[in-house]
Amino acid sequence: MSRASVLLLLADAILVVHVLFVCFVVFGLLAIYLGYALSWQWVRNLRFRLLHLVAIGIVVVQSWLGMICPLTVWEMALRKQAGAGTYAGSFIQHWLHQLLYYSAPDWAFMLLYSAFGLLVLASWFVVRPGSWSR
Numbered sequence: 001m002s003r004a005s006v007l008l009l010l011a012d013a014i015l016v017v018h019v020l021f022v023c024f025v026v027f028g029l030l031a032i033y034l035g036y037a038l039s040w041q042w043v044r045n046l047r048f049r050l051l052h053l054v055a056i057g058i059v060v061v062q063s064w065l066g067m068i069c070p071l072t073v074w075e076m077a078l079r080k081q082a083g084a085g086t087y088a089g090s091f092i093q094h095w096l097h098q099l100l101y102y103s104a105p106d107w108a109f110m111l112l113y114s115a116f117g118l119l120v121l122a123s124w125f126v127v128r129p130g131s132w133s134r
Contacts (some may be wrong), residue, residue: 008078009080011079014074016071018069028048029120033126044130053124056113
């Protein structure tokens with residue numbers, strides 16, 4: 001296996017991790033509210049809820065600081081080292097553009113992430129997590 005192939009494989013692995021992270025954040029919130037409506041007790045798991053809150057918190061802080069996600073930076077660096085094409089901007093902007101043919105300014109993504117973060121925070125009051133003890 002060539003060096004370029006290994007680098008592209010690593011870049012693809014980072015992309016998969018990034019997609020899983022986004023899915024965890026988005027579908028995690030959907031599961032919390034759906035679980036509330038359907039009386040699913042697992043959505044009150046404190047570890048899950050803390051991990052979910054920290055995940056979106058990191059995204060919101062990065063957007064307010066004007067940072068590109070490190071997963072995006074690492075993936076693009078690996079693709080560049082492999083001699084493959086890269087994309088500009090953040091992971092979400094790139095894929096939203098690819099999927100929706102829409103590009104928005106950074107402030108729009110910051111607003112979107114912040115609003116989503118507020119929904120996650122609100123879920124702590126609507127669907128209260130359980131305690132550490134069983």
